[in-house]
Amino acid sequence: MKPVWGMLDAHNRQDFEIHLFLDGGLPEKQYGYAPHDGDHVHALDKTTNAEAAQLISKEQLDILVDLNGFSYPRRLGVFMRKPAPAQVGWFNTFATSGMKAFDFAIGDDVVLPREEEGFYTERILRVRGSYLAFSVKYPVPDVVDPPSAESKGITFGCLAPQYKIVPDMIGAFAEILCAAPGARLLLKNTCLTDPRNRAIVRDLFGRRGISRRQLVCEGPVEHFEFLKTYDRIDIALDTIPYSGGTTTMEALWQGVPVLTFPGDRWVSRISSSLLRAARLHEWICESRKKYVRRAIELARGSDTPAQLAMLRTSMRKRLSAAPVCDAEDLCRQVEVHYRNIAGAKNA
Numbered sequence: 259m260k261p262v263w264g265m266l267d268a269h270n271r272q273d274f275e276i277h278l279f280l281d282g283g284l285p286e287k288q289y290g291y292a293p294h295d296g297d298h299v300h301a302l303d304k305t306t307n308a309e310a311a312q313l314i315s316k317e318q319l320d321i322l323v324d325l326n327g328f329s330y331p332r333r334l335g336v337f338m339r340k341p342a343p344a345q346v347g348w349f350n351t352f353a354t355s356g357m358k359a360f361d362f363a364i365g366d367d368v369v370l371p372r373e374e375e376g377f378y379t380e381r382i383l384r385v386r387g388s389y390l391a392f393s394v395k396y397p398v399p400d401v402v403d404p405p406s407a408e409s410k411g412i413t414f415g416c417l418a419p420q421y422k423i424v425p426d427m428i429g430a431f432a433e434i435l436c437a438a439p440g441a442r443l444l445l446k447n448t449c450l451t452d453p454r455n456r457a458i459v460r461d462l463f464g465r466r467g468i469s470r471r472q473l474v475c476e477g478p479v480e481h482f483e484f485l486k487t488y489d490r491i492d493i494a495l496d497t498i499p500y501s502g503g504t505t506t507m508e509a510l511w512q513g514v515p516v517l518t519f520p521g522d523r524w525v526s527r528i529s530s531s532l533l534r535a536a537r538l539h540e541w542i543c544e545s546r547k548k549y550v551r552r553a554i555e556l557a558r559g560s561d562t563p564a565q566l567a568m569l570r571t572s573m574r575k576r577l578s579a580a581p582v583c584d585a586e587d588l589c590r591q592v593e594v595h596y597r598n599i600a601g602a603k604n605a
Contacts, residue, residue, distance in 0.1 A: 260504050262349050263290040264393030264585035271296055271592065279310065279319055281333070289396045289481075307335035314341035315544035320600040324360070324516055325349040344599045347380060348592075349390070354378040362599065363590060365389050368531040369524045372384050383595040387581035388535035390528070391588040394508045399485050401513040401570055404492045406563035411440035414555060415491030415514070417484070420449035420459070422497040426546075431465035431495060433550050435473075438557030443495075444474040446487055451477035488512035492566055493556060498546070501529040509578060510536060513570035517553055519543040535582035 263285075269276055277298045278284075284291055284299065292562045298317070298394060302310045314322060314336070326333060327350040337345055337359045347363040354363070356379055359600075363380040375382050405413050414434065416423060423431075423445070431443055449455050456475040463473050464572035478484065485508060495510040496518035497503050502509075506529045507515045515538065519528040530542050543549040556562050576585050 259285070259325070259349070259556050260396075260507075261390040261392055261585075264391060264395075265589050265592070267292050267294075267366065267393070268586040268589035270589075271302075274593065275295070276597070277314075277319065279314060281330075292395075292582065295579075302333075308335045309340065311341040313341035315551045320344065321596055323348050324351070327351045327355065332440070339453060343591075346383070346599075353523060354380060358387075362595075364595070365393075366531055368520070368526045368534055374469075383592070385588060385591040387584075387588070388531040390503060390532065391535075391585040392504075392511075392583055393585045394511050394583070398511060399482065399489070399559055401574065402489045403564065404566040404570055406491050406492045407567050412438070412441060412492045412562060413442045413444060413490060414493050414495050414553065415444040415446075415488070415509075416495045416497065417446045417487060417509070418444075418497045418500075418502055420447045420455070422502075424497070424499070425462075427497050428462050429466065430546060430550050432463055432468050432559065434495075434553040435463075435468050436466070437554045439472070441557040442474060443468075444476070444479065444487070445492055446476040446484070448478045450475045485512055487583070488514045489512060492563075493517055493553070495553065496529045499526045501526055503528045505580070510538070510573060515541050515566070515569060515571040515573075517541050517543065517549060517556075519545055519549040521561050532582055536580050538579055 266276065271294055277300060279300045279302050281302050281595060283301065305313065319342040321344045323338060323346045325348060327347060329350045340359055344361050347360050351363050356377065358395060360380050361376065362383050364383045364385065366385055366387065369389060392455060408457055435441055435443060445459065450459065460470060460473060488509060491514050494514050495507065495514040496516055497520045498519065502517060509516050514530055515535065517591060518533065519542065520527045520530040533539065533542050543552050581587065
């Protein structure tokens with residue numbers, strides 16, 4: 259949810275009254291939303307969808323923005339009841355809802371090329387750069403030198419949830435490791451807590467010729483320690499068809515470039531959107547084939563450690579000056595769309 263809080267904090271409270279409708283409550287202040295005087299927080303934990311819709315309707319909102327989409331399907335029933343005159347899908351909107359309940363979706367030219375709009379039931383509200391922007395206001399480790407500066411091989415990493423590492427991605431990762439036997443791959447996620455799951459994953463790679471020496475499987479840790487995992491990673495490998503969002507940005511913030519390629523749908527292009535907005539176009543490959551080839555070239559390249567070290571030293575400064583971390587500019591763009599929606603409603 260980290261992109262959400264930066265956007266909310268940037269809203270102009272003189273022109274916009276903010277209501278937050280929440281299951282599970284607000285995050286700790288150090289990780290997310292900074293309370294603003296005049297904002298309204300509504301707890302939905304003990305409400306049915308009908309009750310939640312009624313509560314929202316009573317507030318007489320102009321616009322209701324969904325932050326969950328199909329990632330939290332039990333609340334889609336709230337939107338089906340149309341408690342606000344205009345309903346917008348934004349964060350976690352990775353495709354069309356296919357529902358008349360949603361009037362608009364916020365996107366950009368990378369995640370949704372204009373020729374694909376015809377497949378959407380929503381009207382697309384486009385923004386420059388990426389439709390996501392990150393404000394890193396929570397505790398993070400310092401950036402350190404890449405591990406390849408002291409070792410003989412490149413360490414790739416993928417800290418995405420295991421469900422994103424589908425068979426085709428296991429195949430792609432294995433192709434890279436087979437062609438670069440000096441390289442390693444570090445996987446770290448909740449699924450790998452269970453030793454039986456680790457054994458299954460190692461077996462899947464083993465069938466493709468990958469030795470235990472080349473594959474590191476680890477379970478989760480507390481968030482700050484999780485971010486320190488990037489101290490041991492040279493290059494992060496993205497997952498397709500479900501690419502990274504927060505995972506991609508946190509890797510970049512820790513100085514680790516993310517290699518990706520745009521797939522054939524919105525959810526496959528999120529990392530591409532973020533990397534373009536970060537002005538890191540060179541890490542976006544045109545296809546899976548070129549993604550594998552580029553990773554192999556980097557693993558074999560004698561100058562790769564020096565290039566990665568140089569990139570790491572400048573990464574945070576680079577990101578801070580790029581649209582990908584300009585939540586205020588993104589918010590101003592979205593506010594223009596909100597004003598147009600409200601103006602049309604009241605015309």
